[in-house]
Amino acid sequence: MAELIDGKLISTQIKDECKEKVAALKEKGIEVTLAVIQVGDDPASSVYVNNKKKACEYIGANSLSYHLEASATQAELLELVEKLNNDDKVDGILVQLPLPKGFDEDEVIRSINPDKDVDGFHPINVGRLSIGEKGFVSCTPAGVIELLKRSNVDIEGKECVVVGRSNIVGKPMSMLMLRENATVTVCHSRTKDLREVTKRADILIVAIGKPKFIDASYVKEGAVVIDVGIHKVDPNSKKLCGDVDFESVEPIAGKITPVPGGVGPMTIAMLMSNLVNSKF
Ligand code: NDP
Numbered sequence: 289m290a291e292l293i294d295g296k297l298i299s300t301q302i303k304d305e306c307k308e309k310v311a312a313l314k315e316k317g318i319e320v321t322l323a324v325i326q327v328g329d330d331p332a333s334s335v336y337v338n339n340k341k342k343a344c345e346y347i348g349a350n351s352l353s354y355h356l357e358a359s360a361t362q363a364e365l366l367e368l369v370e371k372l373n374n375d376d377k378v379d380g381i382l383v384q385l386p387l388p389k390g391f392d393e394d395e396v397i398r399s400i401n402p403d404k405d406v407d408g409f410h411p412i413n414v415g416r417l418s419i420g421e422k423g424f425v426s427c428t429p430a431g432v433i434e435l436l437k438r439s440n441v442d443i444e445g446k447e448c449v450v451v452g453r454s455n456i457v458g459k460p461m462s463m464l465m466l467r468e469n470a471t472v473t474v475c476h477s478r479t480k481d482l483r484e485v486t487k488r489a490d491i492l493i494v495a496i497g498k499p500k501f502i503d504a505s506y507v508k509e510g511a512v513v514i515d516v517g518i519h520k521v522d523p524n525s526k527k528l529c530g531d532v533d534f535e536s537v538e539p540i541a542g543k544i545t546p547v548p549g550g551v552g553p554m555t556i557a558m559l560m561s562n563l564v565n566s567k568f
Pocket of ligand 1: 428451452453454455456457458475476477478479482495496497498516517518519531551552553555
């Protein structure tokens with residue numbers, strides 16, 4: 289039976305550390321402020337935006353909310369970002385993705401001042417990560433590193449296999465594991481003999497976007513398995529599952545993240561951490 293990696297607990301620890309730092313800054317008269325822009329009324333985006341607001345409240349940071357109609361133009365959105373770039377009171381800017389049809393997301397991401405890009409999506413921050421410079425790191429993969437470290441998983445010298453190469457999860461994840469001195473292999477949809485590769489992993493990180501895809505046949509006994517995926521078990525159910533078939537993998541893994549309660553809560557905790565640490 290695998291040991292569970294408790295993302296709920298670890299994310300609360302991180303938010304509590306942020307709260308202490310914000311309180312210490314406040315004593316010096318320094319405020320921390322996140323600006324969140326939502327375009328349109330996608331219900332899932334509204335939930336995410338609201339959760340970010342609540343997390344700011346929890347740590348004692350200010351949150352400014354901006355809402356544009358889905359009928360707004362790219363120019364209006366860019367103008368708002370520029371206003372926030374130039375506002376010294378704003379430390380972090382987050383544009384909730386995905387944007388409605390017709391918006392150019394890449395241009396919007398590039399328009400954010402890289403030093404306020406708390407999501408870590410700006411090409412300058414991606415570049416900083418790849419050459420080992422300080423900068424904002426994409427929140428979900430940064431959260432995985434915290435889960436591993438705070439669960440006492442040694443990363444250095446370990447065989448790490450990352451399944452998935454998206455810009456927001458797989459690629460930054462592989463760069464972060466490299467930075468921690470793991471030996472890293474990245475798999476994707478064209479990988480041949482995926483099972484052969486994943487079975488080599490001491491640490492297997494799965495961000496593939498396919499419910500319960502990775503079963504025990506892909507996993508080495510005793511491996512640490514991190515499941516980034518989140519899916520509804522079926523469209524009408526509130527029950528969630530990951531990219532890993534937990535029931536099949538849990539008996540043979542050494543440590544494993546559950547879904548929900550594993551990687552999921554880490555993303556917002558790391559957003560708060562990015563926001564607060566920008567002041568230090
Ligand atoms: P993407 O769809 O952007 O990327 C999926 C990746 O998996 C691609 O690189 C793709 O390869 C690869 N892939 C797809 N099928 C296979 C296969 N059969 N074998 C090997 N590789 C495959 O997904 P994301 O990275 O955005 O998200 C991954 C998962 O993580 C999703 O379930 C998502 O919901 C979840 N997620 C969770 C977050 C959280 O907060 N916990 C945050 C972000 C995402 P190729 O490049 O060749 O197409």
